[in-house]
Amino acid sequence: MISMREAYEKIGANYDDACARLMGEEMLARFALKFLDDESMDKLEAAMAAGDAEGAFMAAHTLKGVSQNLGFDNLYEPAVVVTEALRGADAVDGAREGMHALQQQYAATMSALREAAE
Amino acid sequence: MLNNHEVNLTDEEAAAEVARVAKTYPVVRLLSADQIKSEPNCLLAGDRCPCLRQLSLEALADSDEVSEQLLNDGVEYRARLRPLKVEGEPRVLLMVRPIDEQEAAEEDLVYTDVLTSVRNRRYYEEKLRSARMKAGVAVIDLDDFRVFNDTCGRHAGDLALGAVATAIRSGIRSTDELVRYGCDKFVAVMPDIPSDDFARRLRQVSDAVRSAFIPGHEHVSLTACVGGVRIHGETVDEGVGRAVQLLSRTKAKAGTVVTDGDFIEAFQSEKPLVLIVDDSEMNRAILNEMLKDEYCILEADNGRTALDMVDRYGDELSLVLLDIVMPGVSGFEVLADLSRRSVVDNLPVIMISSEDSDDVVLRAYELGASDYISRPFDSRVVRRRVSNTIRLYAKQRRLTSLLSQQYNERVKNSRMLIDIMAGVMELRNGESGRHVTNIEKLTELLLGCLVQRSDTISLDNEERSTIALASALHDIGKMAIDDAILNKPGRLTSEEFEIMKTHTTIGADMLLELGCHHVGNALMEYAYQIARWHHERWDGKGYPDGLKGDDIPIAAQVVSVADVYDALTSVRVYKDAIPHKEAIQMILDGKCGTFNPLLLDCLLEVQDRIAETLARPADVVAFPTI
Numbered sequence: 001m002i003s004m005r006e007a008y009e010k011i012g013a014n015y016d017d018a019c020a021r022l023m024g025e026e027m028l029a030r031f032a033l034k035f036l037d038d039e040s041m042d043k044l045e046a047a048m049a050a051g052d053a054e055g056a057f058m059a060a061h062t063l064k065g066v067s068q069n070l071g072f073d074n075l076y077e078p079a080v081v082v083t084e085a086l087r088g089a090d091a092v093d094g095a096r097e098g099m100h101a102l103q104q105q106y107a108a109t110m111s112a113l114r115e116a117a118e
Numbered sequence: 119m120l121n122n123h124e125v126n127l128t129d130e131e132a133a134a135e136v137a138r139v140a141k142t143y144p145v146v147r148l149l150s151a152d153q154i155k156s157e158p159n160c161l162l163a164g165d166r167c168p169c170l171r172q173l174s175l176e177a178l179a180d181s182d183e184v185s186e187q188l189l190n191d192g193v194e195y196r197a198r199l200r201p202l203k204v205e206g207e208p209r210v211l212l213m214v215r216p217i218d219e220q221e222a223a224e225e226d227l228v229y230t231d232v233l234t235s236v237r238n239r240r241y242y243e244e245k246l247r248s249a250r251m252k253a254g255v256a257v258i259d260l261d262d263f264r265v266f267n268d269t270c271g272r273h274a275g276d277l278a279l280g281a282v283a284t285a286i287r288s289g290i291r292s293t294d295e296l297v298r299y300g301c302d303k304f305v306a307v308m309p310d311i312p313s314d315d316f317a318r319r320l321r322q323v324s325d326a327v328r329s330a331f332i333p334g335h336e337h338v339s340l341t342a343c344v345g346g347v348r349i350h351g352e353t354v355d356e357g358v359g360r361a362v363q364l365l366s367r368t369k370a371k372a373g374t375v376v377t378d379g380d381f382i383e384a385f386q387s388e389k390p391l392v393l394i395v396d397d398s399e400m401n402r403a404i405l406n407e408m409l410k411d412e413y414c415i416l417e418a419d420n421g422r423t424a425l426d427m428v429d430r431y432g433d434e435l436s437l438v439l440l441d442i443v444m445p446g447v448s449g450f451e452v453l454a455d456l457s458r459r460s461v462v463d464n465l466p467v468i469m470i471s472s473e474d475s476d477d478v479v480l481r482a483y484e485l486g487a488s489d490y491i492s493r494p495f496d497s498r499v500v501r502r503r504v505s506n507t508i509r510l511y512a513k514q515r516r517l518t519s520l521l522s523q524q525y526n527e528r529v530k531n532s533r534m535l536i537d538i539m540a541g542v543m544e545l546r547n548g549e550s551g552r553h554v555t556n557i558e559k560l561t562e563l564l565l566g567c568l569v570q571r572s573d574t575i576s577l578d579n580e581e582r583s584t585i586a587l588a589s590a591l592h593d594i595g596k597m598a599i600d601d602a603i604l605n606k607p608g609r610l611t612s613e614e615f616e617i618m619k620t621h622t623t624i625g626a627d628m629l630l631e632l633g634c635h636h637v638g639n640a641l642m643e644y645a646y647q648i649a650r651w652h653h654e655r656w657d658g659k660g661y662p663d664g665l666k667g668d669d670i671p672i673a674a675q676v677v678s679v680a681d682v683y684d685a686l687t688s689v690r691v692y693k694d695a696i697p698h699k700e701a702i703q704m705i706l707d708g709k710c711g712t713f714n715p716l717l718l719d720c721l722l723e724v725q726d727r728i729a730e731t732l733a734r735p736a737d738v739v740a741f742p743t744i
Binding site: 018020021022023027030031034035038040055058061062064065066068069070071 | 397398399400401403404407408441443444445471472493494495496497498
């Protein structure tokens with residue numbers, strides 16, 4: 001069990017800024033833990049696998065917005081890369097490289113959040 | 119009178135002064151600083167009275183006379199504390215007497231608001247502001263009073279304030295204090311009132327204001343926001359401050375009544391409705407959390423649902439928060455749709471996205487978004503933007519309705535005057551009482567058809583009804599025609615007919631003269647055209663000016679057809695009524711002069727509706743055929 005602040009620090013996310021924006025620690029913790037149920041990464045991976053560029057763009061865009069709102073800077077940055085690679089694209093290939101970094105950060109974020117949730 | 123503190127009195131002079139003021143003041147004491155400080159009892163009435171010790175010291179220190187009103191054993195006293203020097207030593211001359219009726223009346227005047235006869239701000243500042251008590255304190259803030267004042271005039275504004283004050287008085291207890299706190303703000307202080315009664319009375323106040331009768335402006339209904347808080351030993355001013363704060367949170371909706379404490383629940387249902395549209399549940403949850411205390415939240419996870427909800431909730435919705443990038447119908451498409459249907463005129467839409475390039479922001483504004491919030495959300499910014507926008511739109515909605523109310527009232531007034539004039543004319547002309555109404559209806563029908571058929575004539579709704587209204591005055595010139603000619607049963611001689619024809623120019627001149635103060639007024643312009651030229655004919659064979667074709671103003675052309683139809687189908691001293699169909703045929707055949715072919719087409723098109731609208735069963739039965 002780690003605190004939410006520790007979880008944020010562990011993954012390189014901006015805790016204080018998110019706290020100030022999202023009505024304090026308690027509320028931030030609630031939202032951050034809700035991220036464990038967020039489906040946008042699943043949707044992104046499924047769309048990538050299916051070669052659905054538009055679906056992948058939507059999912060990446062959502063993931064980008066959510067991570068930005070929660071102050072997951074570590075996740076936001078690779079999400080921007082993937083989103084931009086998919087914007088207006090016909091195929092998903094251009095985003096594969098970026099997906100790697102995104103998946104890595106996503107795994108780290110999820111694991112830190114799970115630790116905080118225990 | 120010795121009231122200059124610089125004057126140094128001798129003991130004898132001081133004694134004489136005491137004796138002099140003792141004639142008007144039952145209690146007079148000359149006190150030294152030591153006496154003021156050391157006397158164990160209250161200076162006036164032992165331990166039973168509000169003490170004047172502090173005040174005496176102040177008078178001594180400031181060398182200014184101090185006056186104070188105090189209550190002892192249910193009697194009000196006026197105390198004056200005048201600093202003096204006696205034998206070089208500072209003294210205070212204390213003079214106390216009960217306040218008599220006259221003085222009370224004078225004081226009443228000083229503390230009464232001239233316009234509303236309730237207490238004024240000075241009373242609040244001097245008597246109420248710092249008073250500590252257990253009471254209900256309410257701030258009553260009139261909605262949009264400034265607009266009422268500006269549009270209806272200062273005098274009306276003054277009358278309205280008086281009416282509102284009376285209305286508020288009727289809602290509170292007679293012993294409660296009512297103060298005109300600002301131009302359009304009142305403060306009511308209700309000592310020791312039970313909280314349920316307090317809330318009930320505030321609602322009564324709100325209802326009373328709404329139904330307040332403003333002399334000369336019976337159609338206007340003013341509303342007030344009422345904010346009430348209870349104080350338990352705090353000062354009245356603190357109560358007022360809290361009530362103002364409470365109001366500022368709810369002021370979006372005119373006529374709101376809100377109290378703190380037990381009754382906040384009742385107010386909850388009045389929370390403005392906000393629709394959050396975002397495909398990410400997470401984002402919706404965050405926004406929901408930020409706004410749910412102040413607003414009732416609806417959510418939609420896609421554009422299609424959002425549009426359905428906007429249609430379903432209509433005016434109940436106060437604001438939409440709209441994400442731009444969504445699968446299916448995007449935020450831009452939703453906004454474009456709302457914009458096309460002019461929904462955004464009354465419903466503010468705030469766009470949300472992290473796509474904060476200038477192009478995206480500009481596109482949102484161009485499509486009619488009221489504001490733009492970019493990610494990441496900051497709760498403080500989101501809340502402020504939402505509340506500002508809602509307030510602005512609510513205010514705009516209220517102003518629009520107030521203005522249209524007044525506009526309609528004005529139209530109603532001119533219509534009433536015209537109806538009276540037209541009625542007088544009909545009486546004199548011996549026409550059926552419906553001639554004027556019929557012509558108006560016919561004119562409106564024909565105009566409606568005309569603008570649809572013609573590419574060159576464009577008259578909006580308002581212009582068409584103005585023309586229809588002006589048609590009522592088409593025969594106003596007949597006022598000046600001799601009765602013997604006007605109501606002659608047989609045919610007119612050619613001389614008589616020449617006189618009869620002058621009703622057109624006379625009528626036009628009358629309107630020109632009587633209406634000289636209304637130059638540029640559309641109603642007057644149309645009335646002039648119609649009065650002068652409603653006997654002109656398309657081929658130039660009409661009178662008085664022999665105008666031809668489209669030189670005849672369209673308003674006059676339309677009324678001329680309407681006039682002929684109604685004359686044919688009505689009973690006159692010299693003829694019977696002709697049935698509808700036959701009358702139409704006569705006009706089409708050119709039996710009553712030549713008309714604009716386009717207008718004849720219109721007449722054909724609307725003939726069935728004419729028969730419906732102007733149905734005259736009595737005529738049909740009495741004159742089946744001729």
